[in-house]
Amino acid sequence: MTNIFKGMKPSRRSFLRGAVASGGALAGGAAFAEGDPAILEKQSWNQYLGDGVDAAPYGVPSKFEARVRRQNVPWLTADPVSSVNFTPLHELDGIITPNGLCFERHHAGVAEIDPAEHRLMINGLVDRPLVFTMEDLMRFPRENHVYFLECAANTGMEWAGSQLNGCQFTHGMIHNVMYTGVPLRLILEEAGVKTAGKWILPEGADASAMTRSIPMEKALDDCLVAFKMNGEALRPEQGYPVRLVVPGWEGNMWIKWLRRIEVGDQPWHHREETSKYTDLLANGQARRFTWEMDAKSVITNPSPQAPLTHGPGRTVLTGVAWSGRGTIPRVDVTIDGGMNWHEARMSGPSFDKSMHRFYYEFDWDGKPMLLQSRAHDSTGYVQPTKDQLRQVRGENSIYHNNGIQTWAVNEEGVAENVEIS
Numbered sequence: 001m002t003n004i005f006k007g008m009k010p011s012r013r014s015f016l017r018g019a020v021a022s023g024g025a026l027a028g029g030a031a032f033a034e035g036d037p038a039i040l041e042k043q044s045w046n047q048y049l050g051d052g053v054d055a056a057p058y059g060v061p062s063k064f065e066a067r068v069r070r071q072n073v074p075w076l077t078a079d080p081v082s083s084v085n086f087t088p089l090h091e092l093d094g095i096i097t098p099n100g101l102c103f104e105r106h107h108a109g110v111a112e113i114d115p116a117e118h119r120l121m122i123n124g125l126v127d128r129p130l131v132f133t134m135e136d137l138m139r140f141p142r143e144n145h146v147y148f149l150e151c152a153a154n155t156g157m158e159w160a161g162s163q164l165n166g167c168q169f170t171h172g173m174i175h176n177v178m179y180t181g182v183p184l185r186l187i188l189e190e191a192g193v194k195t196a197g198k199w200i201l202p203e204g205a206d207a208s209a210m211t212r213s214i215p216m217e218k219a220l221d222d223c224l225v226a227f228k229m230n231g232e233a234l235r236p237e238q239g240y241p242v243r244l245v246v247p248g249w250e251g252n253m254w255i256k257w258l259r260r261i262e263v264g265d266q267p268w269h270h271r272e273e274t275s276k277y278t279d280l281l282a283n284g285q286a287r288r289f290t291w292e293m294d295a296k297s298v299i300t301n302p303s304p305q306a307p308l309t310h311g312p313g314r315t316v317l318t319g320v321a322w323s324g325r326g327t328i329p330r331v332d333v334t335i336d337g338g339m340n341w342h343e344a345r346m347s348g349p350s351f352d353k354s355m356h357r358f359y360y361e362f363d364w365d366g367k368p369m370l371l372q373s374r375a376h377d378s379t380g381y382v383q384p385t386k387d388q389l390r391q392v393r394g395e396n397s398i399y400h401n402n403g404i405q406t407w408a409v410n411e412e413g414v415a416e417n418v419e420i421s
């Protein structure tokens with residue numbers, strides 16, 4: 001154990017003395033409690049044989065983790081086939097989102113595709129229009145990368161003020177997984193992009209036939225045609241058997257159930273880049289093609305769904321941060337609404353355009369707190385306050401809210417979504 005709490009010695013004797021000195025509030029191991037059956041008595045799992053191997057050919061979480069699940073917001077879900085659910089960020093640690101907990105956003109439900117029947121077509125301004133089977137795709141060199149996918153509408157309900165009570169709902173339209181896929185560049189090279197080809201239009205095989213225009217520089221840079229997530233096949237809800245990965249850019253461009261890529265000389269100005277996924281400013285003009293996701297962070301614990309359940313003393317605060325422009329070298333944390341900022345401790349791999357994990361360990365004095373985190377990305381950009389953001393973007397926006405989030409924690413440890421100015 002790293003010695004983050006100065007003066008605490010790791011021997012049992014000093015633990016007991018410490019417990020007395022701080023009135024029993026010492027965390028990290030309680031003093032021996034006489035009569036505690038959890039330590040004195042044999043439990044059933046000590047006495048009887050457990051299930052053998054093969055009880056679950058595909059393993060599932062412990063039944064005691066049943067509360068850990070994706071959830072939707074009923075008033076945002078008029079119809080489940082065109083809706084969203086949210087990643088339970090407050091239940092996770094590290095940087096990888098388990099496949100079964102990745103939030104889902106569908107415009108026309110989950111397409112059920114037999115990979116043997118699936119094809120990917122490249123057409124438009126190419127020398128050789130091509131059609132690939134899944135087997136064909138597997139014969140290109142493939143790469144592994146960890147990237148976050150954030151829906152442009154993540155935190156979108158919070159523009160006018162604090163609204164949803166939990167980081168799952170305010171910030172859970174994000175997941176971070178390791179993709180295995182073929183660089184899109186290799187597939188485009190196979191077809192031979194004509195000199196006039198400056199844009200691509202990926203299209204989904206679902207009933208929404210989702211399309212977005214993507215500039216050729218991005219397509220040739222780091223986009224992937226991915227078929228694995230965290231080592232196994234994409235889940236149906238994440239685009240099985242194949243999806244486009246557009247690192248750092250808004251989620252709606254990551255076309256799922258990818259069936260066609262057209263090459264053109266200009267953007268197509270389809271629905272999802274005109275009437276949707278544009279940001280109406282206060283002066284009546286709309287920002288368009290706001291592809292990159294700005295640096296952002298959120299404290300996941302404590303948070304409204306994950307209150308503090310202990311009294312004053314040793315407290316672990318944690319959260320996640322990410323940027324569509326690079327890595328997150330630094331996150332600042334405040335527990336007093338911004339009067340004092342502390343540099344958080346980053347832990348875990350720091351990948352380009354991937355989620356980062358931060359921690360801040362401190363001694364809670366038992367008084368109310370106002371918790372905030374502020375991400376710095378590798379370009380030097382610093383996450384703005386919500387007020388700073390509204391000054392520039394107005395309040396008509398839904399998308400691209402990366403303002404600093406505040407949780408108020410009371411003496412009981414209960415946390416609530418608030419705004420301070």
Ligand SMILES: Nc1nc2c(c(=O)[nH]1)N[C@H]1C(S)=C(S)[C@@H](COP(=O)(O)O)O[C@H]1N2
Nearest residue numbers: 103104105106107151204210251252255256
């Ligand atoms: N074909 C297709 N691709 C799609 C969508 C869709 O409805 N159909 N939704 C988009 C949106 S808006 C987002 S935010 C992401 C969500 O990806 P996920 O369901 O893996 O979280 O997929 C994008 N790709």
Ligand SMILES: [Mo]
Nearest residue numbers: 151152251252
């Ligand atoms: Mo989205």
